[in-house]
Amino acid sequence: MKQPLGIILAGGQATRMGGGDKGLLRLGGTTLLTRVIERLEPQVAGLALNANGDPSRFAGYGLPVLADSIGGYAGPLAGVLAGLDWAAEQGADTIVTAAADTPFFPPDLVPQLLLAAEGMQAPLTLAATPDPKRNRNRHPTFGLWPVALRHDLRNALQDGLRKVVLWTDAHDGREALFPVGDFDPFFNVNTPEDLQLARQMIGAEA
Template sequence: MKQPLGVILAGGKATRMGGGDKGRLSLGGKTILQHVIGRLEPQVAGLAINANGDPARFEDIDMPVIPDSLTGFPGPLAGVLAGLDWAAEQGADAIVTAAADTPFFPCDLVPQLLLAAEGGPHPLALAASGEPGGKLWRQPTFGLWPVALRSDLRAALENGLRKVVIWTDKHDAGQASFVQSGIDPFFNVNTPEDLTEARRIAGEIE
C-alpha cells in the first residue's frame, strides 16, 4: 500500500473552550496546530486539514482545507469522510487522521497503525492508549482509514451513525496500542484548564 495521506480533524465547534479554533491557541511558542502538523507531516505523503467555516483563516498553513460534506456537525466521522473523498481525488489508498487539539501524540503513530491493520480486510485501525498493565482506551480521532470504504461510511452517516467504534468494529479494525509513559500521548485540549495542563507538560509553565 502507498504511504497514506494525513488529515487533521478540526471540524468541531470547540464549545467547551468558548468557540473558535482550539488549534490556534499558543503552546510552548507555537500554536497547538503547529505542534500537530510537526508530528504528523513527516509520517504521511501529504497533509490537509478538515475544518468548517471560512477556509481563509488557515491560509498561513499552506495546505488544503476540506470541509465536512454533511451538514449539522455530525462528528469526527464526517471529517474522516471528507478526508477520504479528498484522498480519492489524489489517488491515495488511505488516510491517517489526527485531532487538531492533541499536541503530544506519538511520532510513530502512522507506522504503528499500518502494522495494526496488517492482515485485516482493509487498511483500517484505531489508536489506543492506557497505563502499563491497565485498560486501553481507543482514540477514535486517531486512525487509519481506507478510501475503499468511503461509500460505506457515507451511507452509515446518512443513516444516522455517529459513534466511530461502531463503524470500525463492523469492519474488523485493528488496534495500535500506545502505553503511556508519564503523560497520555493523546491528551487533548478541550477546556481552559486543559490548556494550562498542556502548557505545564510542554514546560512552558511550572
C-alpha cells in the same frame, strides 16, 4: 501498502473552550495546530486540514482545507469522510487522521497503525492506550482509514451514525496499542484548564 495521506481533524465546535478553533490556541510560542502539523507531516505522503467555516483563517498553514460534506456537525466521522473523498481524488488508498487539539501524540503513530493493519484487505485501525479500569482506551480521532470504505461510511452517516467505534467495529477494525509514559500521549486540550496543563507539560508560559 502505499504511504497514507494525513488529515488533521479541526472541524469540532470547541464548546468547552468557548467556541473558536482550538488548533489556533497558543502553546509554547506556537499553535496547537503547528505542533500537530510538525508531528504528522513527516509520517505521511501529504497533508490536509478538515475544518468548517471560512477556510481563509488557516491560509497561513498552506494546507488544503476540507469542509464536511455531511451537514450539522456530524462529528469526527464526517471529517474522516471528507479526508477519504479528498484522498480518493489524489489516488491514495488510505488516510491517517489526527486531532488538531492533541499536540503530544506519538511520533511513530503512522508506522504503528500500519503495522497493526497488516494483512487487512481494508486497513482500518484505531490508536489505543492501556487503561487499568477498562483494559484499553481507544482514541477514535487517531486512526488509519481505507478509501475503499468511503461510500459505506457516507451511507452510515446519512443514516444517522455518529459514534466512531460502532462503525469501525462493524468493519472488524483493529487497534494499535501505544504505551503511556509520564502522561497519555493522546492528551487533548478541551478546556482552559487542559491548556494550562499542556503548558506545564512543556514548561512553557504561553
